[in-house]
Every structure is written in structure tokens, then in C-alpha cells.
Amino acid sequence: MRVGVLHPGAMGASVAASLLASGHDVGWCSAGRSDDSRSRAAELHEFPQLDDLVVWAEALISVCPPASALQQAHAVRACAFDGLYVDANAIAPATATAIARLMGAAYVDGGIIGPPAWQSGTTRMYLSGEHAATVAAWFEGAVLEVIAIPQEQGDEVAASALKMAYAAYSKGHSALLLAANALAHSSGVLEVLRSEWALSLPDMSRRSELTAQAISPKAWRFSGEMEQISAAFTDAGLSGEFHNGAADLYARLSKFKDQPPASLDSLLDVLVQSEKTRH
Secondary structure (H helix, E strand, O other): OEEEEEOOOHHHHHHHHHHHHOOOEEEEEOOOOOHHHHHHOOOOEEEOOHHHHHHHOOEEEEOOOHHHHHHHHHHHHHOOOOOEEEEOOOOOHHHHHHHHHHHHHHEEEEEEEOOOOOOOOOOEEEEEOOOHHHHHHOOOOOOOEEEEOOOOOOOOOHHHHHHHHHHHHHHHHHHHHHHHHHHHHHHOOHHHHHHHHHHHOOOHHHHHHHHHHHHHHHHHHHHHHHHHHHHHHHHOOOOOHHHHHHHHHHHHOHHHOOOOOOOHHHHHHHHHHHHHHHO
16 A cells, blocks of 8 residues: 555644554655754655645545644645545544544544554554455554454544543543642642652652653643644533643643653743733
8 A cells, every 4th residue: 555644743643653564665755854854864765845645645544733634634635645544643523523524434433542653552552434344454563553343333533532532531630630739739848748748649749740741841732632633522411621631731831842751840840930921
């Protein structure tokens, strides 16, 4: 297959690598992309414009920040692409449905769980829809495990629903832990909280520090994902307020984008200072 990956960021590059390892030709569009993207895409066919990539590719896989997923689909649609379109972004089922309507029968819904797929057993891409099994077969034997959710009527966006439910906890509980630390820091009782945790929840201080280091370089990307999760909760008749708060917290940490992992104290200073500035 000739497959285009939109775009080879940290996750997209690993998806492209799995496709290459499975024997496919993989291309990308370099228009407006950074030097880091160009470095990650060194082994891929480069096309200067989206129109050029669309003419070449038999299929496209979109792996971009959630807030850009619908805009990316519109751009592809404007190029009259007629191959399979896999949206593997962390988006609400309603957003996935909007993209499915745009792409028609060629749409495949996807959701990736885990880190960039450079080691076996760490990362899975779930797919749903009529062509899910076809796309899953492209990755046979690859590092990235691709799972087609059994097809049932009305579950075309099941992969997005699964991703929302999974990330609602995994990234939501990280936001909650950072928020609890920020509240204690703002109130002047952080050291007292840490002393209490040492007695009653002895792993919490360590988990807080590790969470800060893991989250800080990519928190900017999680903000849009939390907004999509909030919309998914609201559409399901549940409250979306918690994840709206998580979106706000992650947005405040955008200054750490692509920086080395930061300490918990550094994140808390930014969170508290952001709140003071707002008031």
C-alpha cells in the first residue's frame, strides 16, 4: 500500500515506522512542518503539498493534535481524496461522526492507546467501522498492535469512544493529582500534605513528581484532548465539567512544550502564578 501519514509527530512517526516495517510505502506532506518533523520523516517519501500526497496515496492516516482533526479532514476532502481515511486522533465520537460524514464510506475510526510505538507490547491502535479489519491487516507483525473492534450496527465510531473513556481516566487522574498539589501549594500546606501522604498514601509524593516530569513536555497537547473528552461526557448525558477543568490546567502548562521534563515544583509555580494572573 501507499500510505500517507498526517503528520509524523512523535506518535505519527512511530505509526509510519510500523507501516514501513510491514512493507508499505509511506509518505508525508512537508508544507508548514518543522525541522523536527523533517528529521522524523527522513525515511518517508516527501511531498511538498497536501495535493501531491493525496494524488500519490491509496490511504491516509491522520495523527495530529485533537483540535486540528476536523480541519485536517476538511483539507483532505478539499483535495478530492478517494482512498481510505483513518482518523486516529483523540476525538469525541461526535467529532468522529462529523469526519465520517465528510469522508463517507471511506472513513475508518481509530484511537491510539499508549506511548509512541517503538517497543512491542506498549501501544495499541483500535479501529472501528466497515474497513477496520482491512486496515488492521496492514500492520500484521508490526510493533504497533492494531485491533479491529468487532463490527456491529451503529458502532462506526467505537474506537473514538474507547479512546475517550480510557484517556478520561489516564490523563484525567494525572490532572487531578497535579491540581491537588497546586491547591496545597497555593494554600501554603504542601509540605503538610506531603507529610500526611507519607503516613496514609506513601506513594503519592513520588507519583506526583513522576507525573509532573512525564506530563510537562506534552501538556499543551492534552488540553485539546480534555476538551474532546468533556464533549463526549456531555453528549452521553454526563457532566463534562471535570475535564474542562483538566483542559484549563494542561493549557496553563503550555510553556513547557517540547522542553526537558520539568520538576513538580516548577509546574506548581506556573499553575499558581497563572491563577493569580487571572485574578
